Amino acid sequence: MTTSNAIPDLLYDEVDDDLRASVRDMLATRAPWDKVLARIDAGESYDASLWRVIAADMGLAGLAIPESAGGAGAGFRRAAVVLEELGRAVAPVPYLGSAVVATQALLRAGETDLLAELASGERSAALAVPFALAPQAFTADPAGSAFAGNGVAAEGDSLSGTVKGVADALIADVLLVPASGRLFAVEAADATRTPLVSLDATRQLADVTFAGAVGREIASGERAAAAVRGALVAGAALLASEQLGIAEWCLSTTVDYLRTRYQFGRPVGSFQALKHRLADLWMGVTEARAVARYAAAVIADDGDDAEVAAALAQAYCGPLAVTAAEECVQLHGGIGFTWEHPAHLYLKRAKSASVAFGVAARHRAAIGSLVNLPSS
Amino acid sequence: MAEPVTAESLRKLVAGFLADHDPRGDRLEFLRARYDAGLAWIHYPVGHGGLGAPRALQPVVDAEFVAAGAPDNNARRNGIGLGMAAPTILRHGTDAQKRRFLRPLWTGEEVWCQLFSEPGAGSDLATLRTRAVRDGDDWVIDGQKVWTSLAHIARWAILIARTDPTVPKHQGITYFVCDMTAPGVEVRPLRQATGEAEFNEVFLTGVRLSDDLRLDAVGNGWRVAMSTLMNERVAIGGGAVPREGGMIGVLTQEWRERPELRVPALHDELLKYWVRAEAARLSAARIRQQLAVGEVGPEGSAVKLSFATLNQQMTGFELELLAGEGLLHDTWEMKRPEAVDFTDRTPSYRYLRAKGNSIEGGTSEILRNIIAERVLGLPAEPRSDKDIPWKDLPK
Numbered sequence: 001m002t003t004s005n006a007i008p009d010l011l012y013d014e015v016d017d018d019l020r021a022s023v024r025d026m027l028a029t030r031a032p033w034d035k036v037l038a039r040i041d042a043g044e045s046y047d048a049s050l051w052r053v054i055a056a057d058m059g060l061a062g063l064a065i066p067e068s069a070g071g072a073g074a075g076f077r078r079a080a081v082v083l084e085e086l087g088r089a090v091a092p093v094p095y096l097g098s099a100v101v102a103t104q105a106l107l108r109a110g111e112t113d114l115l116a117e118l119a120s121g122e123r124s125a126a127l128a129v130p131f132a133l134a135p136q137a138f139t140a141d142p143a144g145s146a147f148a149g150n151g152v153a154a155e156g157d158s159l160s161g162t163v164k165g166v167a168d169a170l171i172a173d174v175l176l177v178p179a180s181g182r183l184f185a186v187e188a189a190d191a192t193r194t195p196l197v198s199l200d201a202t203r204q205l206a207d208v209t210f211a212g213a214v215g216r217e218i219a220s221g222e223r224a225a226a227a228v229r230g231a232l233v234a235g236a237a238l239l240a241s242e243q244l245g246i247a248e249w250c251l252s253t254t255v256d257y258l259r260t261r262y263q264f265g266r267p268v269g270s271f272q273a274l275k276h277r278l279a280d281l282w283m284g285v286t287e288a289r290a291v292a293r294y295a296a297a298v299i300a301d302d303g304d305d306a307e308v309a310a311a312l313a314q315a316y317c318g319p320l321a322v323t324a325a326e327e328c329v330q331l332h333g334g335i336g337f338t339w340e341h342p343a344h345l346y347l348k349r350a351k352s353a354s355v356a357f358g359v360a361a362r363h364r365a366a367i368g369s370l371v372n373l374p375s376s
Numbered sequence: 377m378a379e380p381v382t383a384e385s386l387r388k389l390v391a392g393f394l395a396d397h398d399p400r401g402d403r404l405e406f407l408r409a410r411y412d413a414g415l416a417w418i419h420y421p422v423g424h425g426g427l428g429a430p431r432a433l434q435p436v437v438d439a440e441f442v443a444a445g446a447p448d449n450n451a452r453r454n455g456i457g458l459g460m461a462a463p464t465i466l467r468h469g470t471d472a473q474k475r476r477f478l479r480p481l482w483t484g485e486e487v488w489c490q491l492f493s494e495p496g497a498g499s500d501l502a503t504l505r506t507r508a509v510r511d512g513d514d515w516v517i518d519g520q521k522v523w524t525s526l527a528h529i530a531r532w533a534i535l536i537a538r539t540d541p542t543v544p545k546h547q548g549i550t551y552f553v554c555d556m557t558a559p560g561v562e563v564r565p566l567r568q569a570t571g572e573a574e575f576n577e578v579f580l581t582g583v584r585l586s587d588d589l590r591l592d593a594v595g596n597g598w599r600v601a602m603s604t605l606m607n608e609r610v611a612i613g614g615g616a617v618p619r620e621g622g623m624i625g626v627l628t629q630e631w632r633e634r635p636e637l638r639v640p641a642l643h644d645e646l647l648k649y650w651v652r653a654e655a656a657r658l659s660a661a662r663i664r665q666q667l668a669v670g671e672v673g674p675e676g677s678a679v680k681l682s683f684a685t686l687n688q689q690m691t692g693f694e695l696e697l698l699a700g701e702g703l704l705h706d707t708w709e710m711k712r713p714e715a716v717d718f719t720d721r722t723p724s725y726r727y728l729r730a731k732g733n734s735i736e737g738g739t740s741e742i743l744r745n746i747i748a749e750r751v752l753g754l755p756a757e758p759r760s761d762k763d764i765p766w767k768d769l770p771k
């Protein structure tokens with residue numbers, strides 16, 4: 001309860017607006033939902049050419065990386081705007097995993113070479129932990145020999161073991177691997193990545209197996225643990241912006257549909273039972289925006305409310321995006337239940353994201369410990 | 377061009393003011409001087425208690441006065457005056473009206489109430505039947521208002537009345553300032569579920585108001601009233617609070633201090649409220665940030681709606697948390713409060729009083745309609761009353 005009374009700027013500025021417009025335009029041409037869906041039908045996963053445009057051509061992979069390390073030095077607030085748009089488009093790119101989670105891990109670890117490569121968009125990275133791992137669940141083993149939360153062990157610089165259900169690993173060039181109390185960078189080609197049939201096919205998970213792969217140590221001990229934990233906190237905090245984008249798309253698409261869909265001789269959207277549901281959803285989206293902006297601002301400013309802000313972000317925005325997607329399906333009627341309508345893409349993304357970095361109940365429990373509201 | 381106002385320049389101004397005015401001297405004199413120095417509500421224009429400065433800087437000024445131990449204007453006692461009457465007068469009043477009303481309103485010398493609702497016109501306020509008939513330079517008011525909070529201490533009221541029954545309901549309404557001491561104004565207590573009488577019935581019988589108490593044009597009252605109500609909703613839901621301020625703070629304090637009350641399932645419920653309260657707080661802060669740069673909209677309704685729902689649920693939770701203790705009430709005596717006092721009463725009072733939150737200032741159902749239609753642009757309900765002269769409406 002220390003720093004949280006001064007509330008940072010939660011609005012968007014003109015640069016944010018311009019950034020949003022250019023990302024939205026680009027996604028409308030390069031990744032409209034029917035193309036996203038067609039990729040799934042074709043059994044394709046991450047969209048590497050779309051990622052190249054975002055990361056390299058538009059230079060967005062380096063938004064949160066300082067200029068001294070080759071990035072744009074624009075901070076996580078702006079990265080959050082990009083994430084809103086990526087959520088809105090359910091775009092199959094590893095922005096969250098590479099430009100947020102792996103980036104924060106490297107920033108915290110004090111690594112600069114790889115960071116510069118990420119900033120330029122040449123390469124991308126993923127943190128090799130399960131997508132559902134909550135920041136609070138990741139702890140350094142007291143003996144310093146392993147990390148709770150993944151199953152990889154290091155002997156010298158040789159890594160062995162399997163991490164299950166990793167996001168953004170399939171497209172990554174480099175994997176950041178916590179193992180035996182240290183954090184390693186491993187060439188992705190040196191690991192075996194087994195694609196999994198995932199609920200959210202726009203962010204396909206993979207099991208990652210290391211069998212004596214050689215890692216380059218980038219941090220050890222406390223610093224390694226802090227890097228991984230900080231990365232997960234940033235991921236949880238910034239995922240909220242993606243969830244906000246999902247929820248906004250679901251709300252506005254549903255509103256548009258109900259304005260034009262006629263039943264009983266009037267637009268279905270004129271029935272109060274539905275208007276009130278949408279008003280409640282709008283309220284939720286409005287609050288989610290404030291929560292997501294707060295989380296992005298606290299991470300950007302490296303504020304000491306980060307753990308609370310991230311837990312709040314996932315406790316609030318995770319379930320809200322799911323509600324938005326579920327309402328979207330229901331209020332579209334039969335068409336909303338079809339493969340040909342995009343609603344299911346958002347439902348899958350929202351539900352999957354609500355489990356990522358730990359479910360809401362886990363984050364509420366974390367808040368309980370952080371603000372001194374013990375369970376017993 | 378004047379220098380731009382900054383936090384620093386404001387602190388200097390307040391310091392200069394404090395050097396000339398003893399904060400421990402006469403309370404009213406001090407407040408009046410603060411108003412005249414433009415340090416009351418700094419976003420108001422010069423000459424009307426302000427400096428035309430950004431509203432976002434008000435907390436800087438307030439903090440300086442608090443630090444100096446200066447008397448405040450007891451804002452809680454005059455919420456309707458400060459939150460609704462003042463912005464409406466500022467926007468729609470003549471210069472003479474602003475001069476007459478705003479200063480004693482801000483200092484708290486004159487408390488205001490709101491004569492809008494009637495027995496037959498609540499959510500559908502525009503059907504109101506209180507009449508205002510022109511008689512020379514005066515208007516003669518006849519009718520009955522109801523649920524009028526604080527009418528028993530109010531010196532003035534904002535009043536809407538029907539001046540033309542032959543046109544559709546929204547068009548024939550005019551906005552007045554009503555003198556609560558005028559002959560023909562009768563205030564009777566109306567007892568609430570809490571046992572006290574915070575609100576009243578107000579009977580208006582042949583009340584004469586001079587034409588200079590009319591606000592804005594004849595027939596323009598609905599439009600003026602709408603701006604009042606928008607302000608009301610921001611005012612009801614929108615004060616800046618610290619984390620764990622308000623009702624969630626009551627709950628967290630009880631939880632921390634009383635380990636014997638802790639039950640596992642209640643723990644998660646408490647944390648759900650914590651999350652929602654914090655989300656609502658951040659959202660209100662964001663809306664205030666928008667207000668500070670000038671974007672006002674029906675979004676204010678969201679703050680009020682969320683506050684009402686959450687406050688009701690949390691006060692209900694408190695009774696359950698406290699189990700048997702929650703079943704006691706402090707008093708059923710019919711008091712005449714001068715402000716809503718949420719914290720110094722028993723949980724039972726909070727539980728009961730919170731029930732009014734989703735009714736006062738526009739019901740939660742009406743707020744949802746407003747959000748659906750004005751924010752989301754969903755089609756209006758089919759309506760049968762819009763174009764019919766008021767006098768021909770079914771009543």
Ligand SMILES: Cc1cc2nc3c(=O)[nH]c(=O)nc-3n(C[C@H](O)[C@H](O)[C@H](O)COP(=O)(O)OP(=O)(O)OC[C@H]3O[C@@H](n4cnc5c(N)ncnc54)[C@H](O)[C@@H]3O)c2cc1C
Nearest residue numbers: 490491492493498499523524525732735736737738739741
């Ligand atoms: C504590 C308290 C203080 C108050 N203070 C003041 C005051 O100072 N001055 C003042 O003028 N008024 C005041 N009010 C009155 C308040 O504004 C009205 O009570 C409110 O607007 C509702 O009007 P009503 O009571 O006539 O209910 P009604 O309008 O009759 O509503 C009855 C029910 O129907 C619902 N409803 C009505 N229309 C619709 C619709 N179109 N769609 C869906 N549901 C609908 C309502 O939500 C409500 O649940 C106060 C009320 C309370 C509780």
